[in-house]
Structure formats: structure tokens, C-alpha cells
Amino acid sequence: MLDTSVSVSQTSCCIVGGGPAGAMLGLLLARQNIPVMLLESHMDFDRDFRGDTVFPSVLDVVYELGLIEKLMKIPHTKISKLSMQTPKGVISLADYSRLRVRFPHATILPQPNFISMLIEEAKQYPHFQVLMGAQVDGLLLENGKVCGVRYRGQSGRGEIQAQLVVGADGRFSRVRKMAGLEPQFAEPTMDILWTRLSRKPSDPELATVIQSDKGILSVSPRPDIWQLGYPIPKGSYARVHERGLEALRRSIASIEPLFEERVNEIKDWKQVSVFSIQTYCLKRWYAPGVLLIGDSAHAMSPIAGAGINLAVQDAVTASNILGDKLKAKDVQLADMEQIQRARMLSVKLIQNHQQKLQKRLVKPLEKEGTPLSLPLMMRVFFSIPFLRDIPMRVLLFGLRPVHIKA
Numbered sequence: 001m002l003d004t005s006v007s008v009s010q011t012s013c014c015i016v017g018g019g020p021a022g023a024m025l026g027l028l029l030a031r032q033n034i035p036v037m038l039l040e041s042h043m044d045f046d047r048d049f050r051g052d053t054v055f056p057s058v059l060d061v062v063y064e065l066g067l068i069e070k071l072m073k074i075p076h077t078k079i080s081k082l083s084m085q086t087p088k089g090v091i092s093l094a095d096y097s098r099l100r101v102r103f104p105h106a107t108i109l110p111q112p113n114f115i116s117m118l119i120e121e122a123k124q125y126p127h128f129q130v131l132m133g134a135q136v137d138g139l140l141l142e143n144g145k146v147c148g149v150r151y152r153g154q155s156g157r158g159e160i161q162a163q164l165v166v167g168a169d170g171r172f173s174r175v176r177k178m179a180g181l182e183p184q185f186a187e188p189t190m191d192i193l194w195t196r197l198s199r200k201p202s203d204p205e206l207a208t209v210i211q212s213d214k215g216i217l218s219v220s221p222r223p224d225i226w227q228l229g230y231p232i233p234k235g236s237y238a239r240v241h242e243r244g245l246e247a248l249r250r251s252i253a254s255i256e257p258l259f260e261e262r263v264n265e266i267k268d269w270k271q272v273s274v275f276s277i278q279t280y281c282l283k284r285w286y287a288p289g290v291l292l293i294g295d296s297a298h299a300m301s302p303i304a305g306a307g308i309n310l311a312v313q314d315a316v317t318a319s320n321i322l323g324d325k326l327k328a329k330d331v332q333l334a335d336m337e338q339i340q341r342a343r344m345l346s347v348k349l350i351q352n353h354q355q356k357l358q359k360r361l362v363k364p365l366e367k368e369g370t371p372l373s374l375p376l377m378m379r380v381f382f383s384i385p386f387l388r389d390i391p392m393r394v395l396l397f398g399l400r401p402v403h404i405k406a
Ligand SMILES: Cc1cc2nc3c(=O)[nH]c(=O)nc-3n(C[C@H](O)[C@H](O)[C@H](O)COP(=O)(O)OP(=O)(O)OC[C@H]3O[C@@H](n4cnc5c(N)ncnc54)[C@H](O)[C@@H]3O)c2cc1C
Pocket: 016, 017, 018, 019, 020, 021, 022, 039, 040, 041, 042, 049, 050, 051, 052, 053, 134, 135, 136, 137, 168, 169, 170, 171, 173, 174, 175, 275, 293, 294, 295, 296, 300, 301, 302, 303, 304, 305, 306, 307, 308, 311
């Protein structure tokens, strides 16, 4: 006979999604002795390449949590400069070492290790529960207000009744859709092909972005690999694929000669993944009983690697504002509006900057041989360290740095 029983549980805050936003919020609320249930659709946190750049602002948060030594044990690389190499010379885009902060560098580490560290820490608190392999597919409603979720888990169907549901379920957020909060997408300009090549201890430092008359490459050092991003005009993957793997290998080698031999490590298209860049920021991040944070509220372009950082900053802001409210069972729409207000401008400023850069980058990609043109104003701007520091600060810390309140 078909088992139609549904397991029903109760909690204060039900978080959907165990990415950086959900895992951080889960830990921060659990530390305040607030009952939390986190549902993650996958059985583990091991994914293919995702954003893995952790900015100084997030390192500060990890320090405040007392976890910085644990984090530094994860194999990582540190970067303190962003630069762009063009046929006319190298342009310095940012120099983190100029910042008078606790961690004047970004850290590149595997996202699954970062999330596992947060979840393991959260499990130390008796009010924290995590359900792996639990796919949320419905919202519970009472008088038009969300009061929980329905999910399909490892041992059947379940329901969780909660004072607040937080959708931290990423760019294809189901919670967002079910809550009727539809995103408006920014004009799409490009996609990125990700691939990786081996890195030797004797390799020189490379610019973060390398532009030649053959194309553009973003280069990011991991302990033993180079993570490469190869931007292409939006929707042109089929054309790139048709030209063949050898053409892609040759193109990468012609942009950066260090990879001349190593491109042969790319033997199959399976080693190349396409990331379709879609950016949006919701007009409203909440509805009665439900709040969205991280990518579900605002998907970013991978340019400058801000995704994890904004997700974590959202989580800290949400925890600071909601902690006492959840304890008092008194979460109001105004509290969620306050979270959105605290975060929205930083998100919009960064998206705006990314969109402008993307438009510049895509021109030489559409027509090979077209030089990447940075307007005079921009070149002057980047040549003056004091001015260059302004967008760097906004990117790394937002308009106001976030710190853990409780
Ligand atoms: C392929 C790829 C490459 C990227 N590259 C970069 C980069 O180079 N630089 C950068 O800054 N950012 C990059 N990003 C984005 C970056 O990873 C995100 O900004 C960041 O992870 C956002 O965190 P999040 O917690 O909001 O969402 P996510 O990390 O997307 O986490 C959402 C979680 O929710 C879970 N979930 C989804 N639906 C459900 C459901 N119905 N029920 C239960 N669980 C659910 C998912 O399994 C996932 O674990 C990339 C993302 C992807 C996918």
C-alpha cells in the first residue's frame, strides 16, 4: 500500500537552501538559541565550480565567529591585487593591501569546504537541524501568510511549520517563484566558459584579466590549478562548440602563452562548463512570512567574484535584525523591509559597475581584433590609487561593513 503519511515538524525559522547565505544564517540564528531547520536539496555540499572568492568583509565575519583558524586550515590562496593586462600594458584595478583592515586580502577556497565548516559549527547548537536531500516544493499558507514549507525528503514527504521561511535557494529559487516574487533581468551581455589547467609552484603571478587581440581570459590561482574564465557573447556557446575544442585550446594559449602546452589537458568538453550570466535584483525581497536572501534575491555577474560575499552579508544583516524578533515571535514586514533597505543599495551599485564592465568586455569578443577600450576617464581613475580605492571598498565591504551583533 502507498505510504501517504507526512512527517510534520515545527521550528522558528525554516531556511531553504544550504549555500553560503543559508548556511551562514542558520549558524548565526542557532548561536542565538533560535530554533532553525535548514533544508538542502542535495545530499552534500560538493558541487562543480561555484564562486569561491571570500572577501575581507567575510573573513571579518568568520573572525567574529571565532572560526578564522579553522577556515585558514582549508587549502586556499590569497590574493591582494586585481589587475588587467592589455596589449598596451597592465592596469591596476584594485590593491587590497592598501586597506587598513584585519585581512587586507581576498581568500580563494573551495565553496563546499566553507559551507561544511559553517554547518558543522551550527550542528554544535541544540536548536539547529539540517535535513539533507530535502527538496522544498510547496509553501504552507494561513490567511495569505506563509507559515511553513512542504518538502520531499529521503524518507518521504514532510511539512515544516515555521514563524518565518527564508528562501536562500539560489538563482533558480523555487521559494521566490512560489511566493510570487518575480525578478526583472538586466540586459544579458555575455556567458562564461569555466575550465581549469594545472598550476606549478614555479608559475609566475598573472594578471586577473588578460586581454589580447585574440580574446579575454580571467585567471584565478587555486593551490594547484588555474581556474580560467573565458567570456563569450551571450548565447554563442553553440558557435564556440561548433568551432571545436582545438580552436578553444588555441585561443586560450594565444591569450596567455604560459598555457601553450597545458591547454592540451583540456581533452573533452566535459572539462568546460558554461555559466549563463543572468543578473537581477528583486524589487521586493519579502512577502508575509517569507524573506529572500543571497542569489534568490539578487543574482550577480561573476565579475570580481562578489556572489558569496553579498550572500554572507545578507545573512549577517538578516540575523542582526531578526534575532530578537524571532525570539519574541514578532517578525513584521517592516523588519524584512529594513533588511532589504540595508542591503539593496550596495547590491545595486555593484551590479551597475559589473554591467558597465561587461558591456566594455563584450565588444572585443563580438569582433576579434577589436581592442578593449577603456574610456580616458576610467583609465585616469584607475591610475590614481586614492580614487581606485573607492569602488574597491564598495565591492569588498558594501556601503557599510556588516558585523555580527549577537
Ligand atoms: C556555476 C557557477 C559559477 C559561479 N561562479 C561565480 C564566480 O566566479 N564568482 C562569484 O562571485 N559567484 C559565482 N557564482 C555565484 C555564487 O556561487 C553565488 O553567488 C553564491 O553561491 C550565492 O549563495 P546563495 O547561498 O545565495 O545561493 P547558492 O549558493 O546557489 O545556494 C543555494 C542552495 O539552495 C539549494 N536549493 C535550491 N533549491 C532548493 C529547494 N527547492 N529545496 C532545498 N534546497 C534547494 C541548492 O542546492 C543550493 O545548495 C557562481 C555560481 C554558479 C552556479
